[in-house]
Structures are given as structure tokens and as C-alpha cells.
Amino acid sequence: MDIDIIISSVYQGLLWSIMAIGVYLTFRILDIADMTAEGSFPLGAAITMQAIVSGVSPILATIYGFLGGAAAGLVSGILHTKLKIPALLTGILTMTGLYSINLFVMGKANISLLATAKTLFNLHDFGSSTANTIVIGGVMVTIVIIILVFFFNTEMGLAARAVGNNQNMSAANGINNDNMKIIVYMLSNGLIALSGSLMAQLNGYADVSMGIGTIVIALAAIIIAEIILKNLSFGKRLITIVIGSMIYRLIIAFVLDRGVDPNALRLFYSLMLAVFLAIPLISKSFKQIKQRRLNNQDQVEDK
Amino acid sequence: MPVLEVKKLNQYFEKGTPNENHALKEINLDLEHGDFVVIIGGNGAGKSTLLNSVAGSLPVSYGHVKINGEDVTYENVSKRSRLISRVFQDPRSGTAPLLTVEENLSLALHRGIWRNFWTNGVKKSDRKLFQEKLAQLNLGLEDRLGAEIGLLSGGQRQAITLLMATIKSPSLLLLDEHTAALDPETSATVMELTDRLVQEQKITTLMITHNMDDAIKYGNRLIMLDHGEIAIELNEKEKEGMTVPKLMQLFKERSGKELNNDAMLLS
Numbered sequence: 001m002d003i004d005i006i007i008s009s010v011y012q013g014l015l016w017s018i019m020a021i022g023v024y025l026t027f028r029i030l031d032i033a034d035m036t037a038e039g040s041f042p043l044g045a046a047i048t049m050q051a052i053v054s055g056v057s058p059i060l061a062t063i064y065g066f067l068g069g070a071a072a073g074l075v076s077g078i079l080h081t082k083l084k085i086p087a088l089l090t091g092i093l094t095m096t097g098l099y100s101i102n103l104f105v106m107g108k109a110n111i112s113l114l115a116t117a118k119t120l121f122n123l124h125d126f127g128s129s130t131a132n133t134i135v136i137g138g139v140m141v142t143i144v145i146i147i148l149v150f151f152f153n154t155e156m157g158l159a160a161r162a163v164g165n166n167q168n169m170s171a172a173n174g175i176n177n178d179n180m181k182i183i184v185y186m187l188s189n190g191l192i193a194l195s196g197s198l199m200a201q202l203n204g205y206a207d208v209s210m211g212i213g214t215i216v217i218a219l220a221a222i223i224i225a226e227i228i229l230k231n232l233s234f235g236k237r238l239i240t241i242v243i244g245s246m247i248y249r250l251i252i253a254f255v256l257d258r259g260v261d262p263n264a265l266r267l268f269y270s271l272m273l274a275v276f277l278a279i280p281l282i283s284k285s286f287k288q289i290k291q292r293r294l295n296n297q298d299q300v301e302d303k
Numbered sequence: 304m305p306v307l308e309v310k311k312l313n314q315y316f317e318k319g320t321p322n323e324n325h326a327l328k329e330i331n332l333d334l335e336h337g338d339f340v341v342i343i344g345g346n347g348a349g350k351s352t353l354l355n356s357v358a359g360s361l362p363v364s365y366g367h368v369k370i371n372g373e374d375v376t377y378e379n380v381s382k383r384s385r386l387i388s389r390v391f392q393d394p395r396s397g398t399a400p401l402l403t404v405e406e407n408l409s410l411a412l413h414r415g416i417w418r419n420f421w422t423n424g425v426k427k428s429d430r431k432l433f434q435e436k437l438a439q440l441n442l443g444l445e446d447r448l449g450a451e452i453g454l455l456s457g458g459q460r461q462a463i464t465l466l467m468a469t470i471k472s473p474s475l476l477l478l479d480e481h482t483a484a485l486d487p488e489t490s491a492t493v494m495e496l497t498d499r500l501v502q503e504q505k506i507t508t509l510m511i512t513h514n515m516d517d518a519i520k521y522g523n524r525l526i527m528l529d530h531g532e533i534a535i536e537l538n539e540k541e542k543e544g545m546t547v548p549k550l551m552q553l554f555k556e557r558s559g560k561e562l563n564n565d566a567m568l569l570s
């Protein structure tokens with residue numbers, strides 16, 4: 001694997017990590033695997049690309065993308081909390097609906113930007129296109145982490161964390177569980193859309209089906225982060241998710257480099273996530289077996 | 304004006320089915336300011352159902368619940384929480400395990416107040432208050448503000464839950480066998496702490512217990528529920544001089560049944 005592939009994995013990991021962080025909010029703070037993600041990701045891309053094509057500045061176009069995702073989160077949040085639809089079904093409903101909405105937004109199945117089009121990544125030149133991507137990606141990730149760490153330590157953020165932790169306790173302390181969940185849903189999907197928006201600007205291309213399988217990628221990054229380091233504070237956890245995303249891109253790049261059929265990629269994503277999810281359990285039962293052997297040995301030696 | 308008024312409260316489970324269960328029957332109950340009412344009764348008597356109805360976690364079938372003269376019958380738990388705080392049997396249920404001691408206490412300190420998204424959830428100025436309050440518990444928790452609550456023992460968690468429930472002086476405190484899951488020694492400590500906090504702030508309190516000695520020792524009024532009805536009601540005078548055998552005898556007279564000792568005396 002040459003250095004170019006490693007560098008591109010790093011900056012792709014940066015942009016993906018914003019999605020992974022978004023997924024983390026619903027997945028770990030609310031304990032919900034929210035499929036809305038696979039619709040919000042292309043939604044952010046679609047809105048931003050359509051806006052850029054229509055002459056909107058890239059900064060505004062990116063913000064529109066984020067807001068679009070937050071609106072999708074609002075819909076899912078309301079479906080789940082006010083209409084009491086199970087979380088998984090809620091996500092599937094919104095995701096399916098968003099497919100049509102994304103087609104409406106773009107007016108067709110995909111949009112390609114002209115090479116001369118302005119994006120966040122060519123607004124200012126930092127020396128090379130790689131440098132541009134890393135600087136812009138790094139700045140975006142840093143802003144996201146700072147805002148999230150700040151928010152989740154405020155009065156309201158603390159309340160949101162309590163809701164995911166113990167809903168009886170939060171209600172008993174006057175927290176409106178439904179509203180808090182909706183806020184987290186909105187933040188989460190806003191970030192996921194932001195990630196889609198950045199990815200589309202980087203590639204100069206958005207496609208209505210670009211969301212398929214993305215939640216698996218995001219979850220894998222989260223699980224890698226949790227395997228590397230356990231029990232971290234919220235801010236440190238977000239940083240490890242960024243690293244987890246990069247590691248994941250590296251693994252993918254490595255596999256592709258080995259000549260794996262790109263058509264098999266999604267199968268590979270799923271298998272790998274299944275393995276990652278099983279690792280904590282497997283390592284635990286290994287430890288137990290080892291412990292039992294030790295105990296047995298002790299007994300034998302005692303006799 | 305009574306702090307709590309329960310009027311003709313009825314609770315049905317699975318109404319209209321062969322399994323219909325009339326769990327509370329025409330309950331009337333008034334608590335004046337500072338009343339500390341102990342509720343006893345066998346398993347399934349309807350004690351928790353009564354507390355759940357008052358707290359709002361169970362919609363009322365018929366009847367009304369008023370707090371400070373305000374009808375709250377149709378308000379949900381989080382809305383009623385501006386007036387009511389509550390401690391459950393399970394020490395895990397009153398605190399958020401992944402949040403720290405000070406974060407949990409801060410959440411309780413904001414009960415009934417709108418929470419903003421620009422100031423710190425845990426205020427520096429509040430830390431002193433928390434340390435003082437925790438020091439009064441004599442559990443050495445004042446140095447552990449930053450510890451995750453999930454790592455503390457059941458007794459410690461229950462003591463903190465009590466602190467959280469009383470830190471804002473609620474109009475009404477509801478305790479549902481809140482010492483039952485603790486070992487006897489810790490249970491006694493938490494019970495004494497409860498009494499102290501309630502007396503200090505003159506908090507109007509409804510407490511369920513299976514421990515007959517506690518029921519007699521604490522509180523100024525006593526109620527015994529039986530099959531969804533109030534079988535015995537003792538006022539302050541009647542409660543003084545009450546003993547466990549006398550209470551058993553009274554129950555037999557009133558309900559015509561022998562009190563099942565095993566069901567009642569889990570102490």
C-alpha cells in the first residue's frame with residue numbers, strides 16, 4: 001500500500017467521522033440504531049449540490065445541508081416519540097420517504113459538479129488539494145467536537161444524556177423525555193447530512209443511492225473506537241471515533257488494494273461490523289475460559 | 304388547604320376483560336402540610352398503584368388527584384415533578400448510572416426549571432452545596448463528586464437519590480419501599496436519613512414499607528391498605544403507643560381476616 005492511499009484514507013476518515021459522530025449520538029446516548037442516517041446522508045449531499053449548482057455559496061450550501069438533515073431528524077423524532085412508532089421502523093420510514101425527497105431535491109438521480117465549481121474544499125488554497133481536504137475536514141471535525149462537548153455539558157445537554165441513561169429518573173426530575181430525544185435526533189441527523197454534504201463536495205458528485213450501507217460504516221467506526229479504548233469521557237470518545245473512522249478507511253483501502261472485487265465491498269462491510277460487534281463478547285468468554293482453567297489448576301495443585 | 308387530596312380514586316387493570324382487577328376502590332386521602340404518612344399492606348394490596356396514581360406514572364381510571372389545591376389528574380410525570388419527587392425500591396432507578404454524582408445532583412437541582420443550552424449543567428457555585436449535603440450523609444461521598452454513580456453501592460445510591468428528591472424541597476415526597484433492597488444495616492441508615500431530611504424541611508411524605516417496626520417508628524399517620532381499600536387509618540394520637548401485635552389484632556378486627564405474617568413482615 002503506498003502513502004497516497006494512506007493519506008486518502010486519513011482524510012476520508014475525517015469526513016466520515018462526522019457521520020459516525022452523528023450516529024453515535026442516537027446509538028449511544030439514546031440507545032437507538034437510527035436508520036434515518038441512510039436517508040439524511042444523501043439528503044445533505046443533494047441539498048448542498050443543488051444549492052451550489054444554483055449559485056449559492058459553498059458555506060451556505062453546507063449549512064443548508066446540515067439543516068435539511070436536522071429536519072429529517074425532527075420527522076423521525078416526532079414519529080418515534082409522539083406517535084410511539086418503534087425506533088427501527090421510524091428510521092426505515094423516514095429513510096424510504098427521503099429517497100423520493102432526495103430525487104425531488106436534485107431533480108434527477110445524481111448531480112456532478114463542473115471542475116470549476118466552488119466547493120468548501122477549493123475556497124482557499126492551502127498548497128495542494130490534499131492539504132485543502134485535510135485542513136477543511138480537520139477544521140469541520142474540530143468545530144463539531146467542540147460544539148458537541150460544550151452542548152452535552154450544558155443544562156439541557158446533561159438532561160439529554162440522562163434521558164438515554166435512565167428515562168424514569170429523567171422524567172422524575174422534570175425532564176421532557178420526548179423533547180430531549182427529538183433534539184438528539186435532530187443533532188444526529190444534521191451531522192450525518194453535513195458529512196454527506198462534505199463528501200459530495202469532495203467528490204464533486206452526489207447520487208441518490210449514496211446512503212446505502214453508510215450506517216454500517218459509521219457503526220463500525222464507533223465500535224472500533226470502543227474496542228481500542230473503553231470507558232472514556234464524552235469528548236475523548238468523540239476523538240477516538242475520528243481515529244476509528246480513519247482505521248476503518250485504512251482497512252477498506254487495504255482490502256481493495258489486495259484486489260477484492262468492489263462489488264463484494266458491502267458484504268465485506270457487514271461481515272466486518274458483525275465481527276467487531278462480537279469481539280467484546282468473544283474476548284470476555286475467552287477470559288472466562290482461561291479463568292476456569294486457572295481455577296481448576298489451583299484445585300488440582302491443592303490436592 | 305391539604306397538600307395532597309385524593310378523591311374517590313379508582314384504578315382498574317384490564318377493565319372489561321375476565322381478568323379485570325379493581326386495584327383501588329374509592330380511595331379518599333388528605334395529607335396536610337408536614338404530614339408523614341406510612342402505608343402498609345400485603346402484597347398486591349394496591350400500595351404501589353396508589354403512589355403511581357399520585358405521581359402520574361399510571362393514568363387514573365376514575366377520581367381526582369389534587370396537589371396544593373391544583374388538579375393534576377391529567378398531568379404526566381415530568382409535569383408533576385415540579386411538585387412531586389420520588390424514590391423507588393431499586394437503588395438503580397433513581398439515578399443515571401453513567402452520569403457523575405454532581406451531574407445527577409445538578410439535574411435534580413433543576414427540577415421544575417427550564418434548562419438552557421448555554422450555561423454549564425454543573426455550576427461551580429453548586430459544588431459547595433453538594434459537598435455540604437453529601438457530607439451530612441456521613442458516607443464519605445463529599446470527595447466523590449466526579450465519580451460515576453453506577454460505581455457506587457446500592458446504599459450510597461439510595462442516599463444520593465434521597466438527597467436529589469429533597470434538594471428542591473418538593474411539595475410532596477413519595478417513597479415506595481425505598482429501603483427494601485438494602486441490607487438491614489444500610490436500610491436502617493437510609494431510613495434515619497429519610498426521617499431527618501423529611502423533618503428538617505417539613506416535607507409532606509407518603510411512604511410505603513413492608514417493615515412493621517419502621518411503620519410504627521416513623522411518620523405521624525399510618526394507613527393499611529387491603530385489596531384496594533383503606534382497612535386501617537391511624538391518626539397521630541392513635542399511632543402513638545401502637546405496637547406490632549396491636550396492629551395485627553386491629554387488622555383482624557377490621558377485615559375479619561388473619562394478617563398473613565409472612566407477607567407483611569419482610570423485616
Ligand SMILES: Nc1ncnc2c1ncn2[C@@H]1O[C@H](COP(=O)(O)OP(=O)(O)OP(=O)(O)O)[C@@H](O)[C@H]1O
Pocket residue numbers: 316317324326344345346347348349350351352353
Ligand atoms: N401495570 C399493571 N397491570 C396489571 N395489573 C397490575 C399492574 N400493576 C399492578 N397490578 C395489579 O394491581 C394490584 C395491586 O398491585 P400493587 O403493585 O399496587 O401492589 P402493592 O401493594 O404495591 O404490592 P407489593 O407489596 O407486592 O409491592 C395487584 O393485583 C397487581 O397484580
Ligand SMILES: [Mg+2]
Pocket residue numbers: 350351352
Ligand atoms: Mg409495591
